[in-house]
Amino acid sequence: MANRRMIMSAFFFNPQGDHRMSWRHPGAPGKEIFGLDYFRRLAGAAEEAKMDAIFLADHVAIWDSYESNIAHYANTRLEPLTLLSALAAVTSNIGLISTASASYTEPYNLARTFASLDHISGGRSAWNVVTSGMNEEAMNFGRDGNIEHAYRYERAAEFLETAKALWDSIEEEALLFDKRSGFFADPARVHRINHVGKHFKVRGPLNVPRPPQGYPIIVQAGSSEDGKVLAAKHAEINFSLSRSIEEGKKYRADFDARLITNGRTPDSLKILPGILPIVAASASEAEEKRDFLESLTPPRLAVDLVSSWVGKDLSSFPADGPVPELPDEGTFNGQRTNLIRVKAMAAQGMTIRQIASQVAKAGTAPVMAGTPKQIADEMEAWFIEGAADGFNLMFPVLPGDWQDFTRDVAPELQRRGLVQREYAPGTLRDKLGLQRPANMFVSAR
């Protein structure tokens, strides 16, 4: 425990902030979200505060199942690997975590891109493996609707095995650059992977040398059973959604058991719960900030959001009545965690309107609102109790909440010795205390 420190990841999906209607906030940016300078400034502030990573979430579609979505929701954003590649050129230490879909890309292409990002960033890349649960996504890739949940996770597991073999296919010692003899590479250390599986057939070798980190750090964020099985085998960072310290500790204990079953040690997986930090001068100012944010969501958009979560149009049911029967989560092909959340609220007797308001309000991660000291206290408690190895910071409104946090909370955490004051040398793995994976072809010799 002596060297254990809080890992700080600055998360974003909406470039205006994690609150769904953040774009309406007076301090939220406009069209500059499509340019590089906006992100360059955010990344610069994050590096100054010695944050560990920037985490870009992603969907491969616009959310437009219901009529309010296009009108009111800020559906557009830059592709994260493009953006992080650009940010790699103007940052030096911060980790670059990108979401990418294992359902709608090819292992050879994605392995190349991550390997290249790892090289140009000096070993700072991480891949948040997602399986893309939206119908809208499936329809952009030749399908009529979403792929079955278990099938997606099965494909993701095979995708990861294939990508790892590709990353290993040119051994570290393979490239000789021997100008005198004319031997560029040692053919015995360059491998065809000859993968033939249910989902992929890939010969290899990859045409990019092994990444500085061996593999990019593998991140996983789904908390369905299928997601946890994948994470326990492959993930090194888990982005979790726990609503309390108690829940966080249970989640940790569950994963520790799973890791051991997989022959891994608990410290090989860092669990980072998402939190929404709102810095304010007082508790009442924090409350006002929250109330203001909540006022920004059009009621219809909130209902349509719940409809998307449960795969059923709720707008045709009386808003003040109960939720109608919902799909079975065991066979549901969307994001099961969200379905279960709505079902739990319905079971408590909440009406459609109440659930919509609740969902619109808080999202799924706990809000930590208050003075810098109060926020630091709460984060410290989660960390000390073992409910978190660090946090995925989901700033409600950007750039304001990010700036407040880096200016006020980060130094407080540094004073307490909870987070780093300087970057350690080396790759992102080195900085986070994650092992560099052995090369499977070297190990097999």
Added chain:
Amino acid sequence: MANRRMIMSAFFFNPQGDHRMSWRHPGAPGKEIFGLDYFRRLAGAAEEAKMDAIFLADHVAIWDSYESNIAHYANTRLEPLTLLSALAAVTSNIGLISTASASYTEPYNLARTFASLDHISGGRSAWNVVTSGMNEEAMNFGRDGNIEHAYRYERAAEFLETAKALWDSIEEEALLFDKRSGFFADPARVHRINHVGKHFKVRGPLNVPRPPQGYPIIVQAGSSEDGKVLAAKHAEINFSLSRSIEEGKKYRADFDARLITNGRTPDSLKILPGILPIVAASASEAEEKRDFLESLTPPRLAVDLVSSWVGKDLSSFPADGPVPELPDEGTFNGQRTNLIRVKAMAAQGMTIRQIASQVAKAGTAPVMAGTPKQIADEMEAWFIEGAADGFNLMFPVLPGDWQDFTRDVAPELQRRGLVQREYAPGTLRDKLGLQRPANMFVSAR
């Protein structure tokens, strides 16, 4: 003609230079080719010389059909879209041309990436559309061997139509950012494309706004009949391989006729022949430089290269004998231009060894070797005669030949008023005099 000027594109495939064995040259870089700094310096030099673009070629495989390939050929490089995204962050004016395969990617993914690159670079992206002609490539994407030539081009044409519809799917005026009313977008100006074709089914809309250039500039490089048909319809830059002014003029005339048939004007397609400039103090020094480069290729690698080009292992035939019967080019699924080139040499009675030596020597583009004045004279003649709208500069050895050219030849061309002395404002389209395409959804109203 008054405003016509030479377009200068700095091309590279091998990061050590376009000569196949450039990596063995004493001045060639080592492992720094996998880092960003090497490319940042090259791009910086190119911008200082006011070059129009950097052009990154690509394959989605290692060339390893024959045993010499891995041993002697510098098969590894960074993925170009990752690298150009990073370079977008550290350059301001230069165009960023990236090769990407229409055979082994998905329209939604690639349209997003190019749209994002266009946004972060302020409208400097261009896509060199290729169809991937190597067996090695096919085998990394689920196939046993290469896809039939015509099928690849048919897919590429449908890919382009789909990508263009995606780029248009969010109209310029669609995003309102109206914080007061809560309308983020005008739903009437955000379009599902509902593409259903032989190769793709894509619903859309894209989740990135229309690129600053409308579409990235479309580049095409194959000179097969299928390639020319595609280029005449879609391309705005053509990377050609002509061995003489005469050939270049014929090529231009052929394309002019094709463009008119497609309802386009000749000036809507810029033709850039590839040339290998070798700057030297004298003609004899230039000759020495060429001889030295030629000495770097192991003879076996040269034979194996020809074997790859013609889809037949020639190493089992007597090197000093004639070339055996070769595949018919009409049904050949590899790069037909290369097959035809070898057939022409065989028809002249050249032996396998002679053809291998010839192929290893010069590549496929003409060498322009000499003093800066001699090179400028030759380029000027091609340009004035109408055989070229500019050039794709394939420097034999990097960074040396690039540095020599930007230091010595570029200023000479500037003095003659043939190339720009300063960058014009605006996007790459603006700078090159290429029209911004109309949005098909706006036009349809």
